[in-house]
Amino acid sequence: EGSMGSVVVYTPPGYDDSPDKSYPVFYLISGTTDTEETFYKVGRTNFILDNLIAEGLAEPMIVVMPYGNVAARIAEQKGDVKPEDPPRDSEASNLRMKQIENDLIKNIIPYIESNYRTIKDRESRAIAGFSRGGGQTLRIAYGNMDTFAWVCSYAASASPEDMDTDFVTVSSNPEQTNKMLKLNWVSVGNSDFMYRPVMDYMKYMDEHNIKFQGLITSGGHTWMNVKKFVTESAQLLFK
DSSP states (O other): OSOOOOOEOOOTTTTTTTOOOOOOOOEEEETTTTTTTTTTTTTHHHHHHHHHTTTTSSSSOEEEESSSSHHHHHHHTOOOOOOOOTTSSHHHHHHHHHHHHHIIIIIIIHHHHHHBBBBBBBGEEEEETHHHHHHHHHHHHOOOTTTTTTEEEOOOOHHHHHHHHHHHHHHHHHHHHHHHHEEEEEETTTTTTTHHHHHHHHHHHHTTTTTEEEEEEEOOSSSSHHHHHHHHHTTTOOO
């Protein structure tokens, strides 16, 4: 009830052959116009991880890809019209983000952890997202530091205003934040329309002594870049 209903789950090579082994989990949220299928259909996440794991470059992990637009999925389930996407950083947009945060924390994580062999601690949970999914990721990670120790935003940012108000515990206590976050990854292309806001976000973190790992590439707001970001950041997780 009130859930996004469906997620796509990737299990690493060897998952079925080693019934005694448990794995860390990487939650990966898609962008505004994408669904839970986009990260593997367009983003090729399953191939990227198969290859990285085979080469010993990434830890074997389960990847959970939810649909980032809960309101649309609920409308679909009820036979209603898909609601319009609210403008970025609006009150409506933040409410929408709260919806996926609740769904993830209350429905999806418990479901995954009771149906898959997962390691159930914060250091074994990572979260990442592209575009709006990246904005959702930051809200979820910063609002639930007890749940996630690894956070990656791809072509997304948190505004200085949000950092000062909604995430004041993160920005006002950098020592604590740096201790808790094993990775705070930020990446964007230099011709992406999100380039400026991401730069502002990085500058904010610099000024507040929040540690992060940044990657600026060429290119725009594209899945070609997202594939790069996933490839690079996945190699750092759970190590």
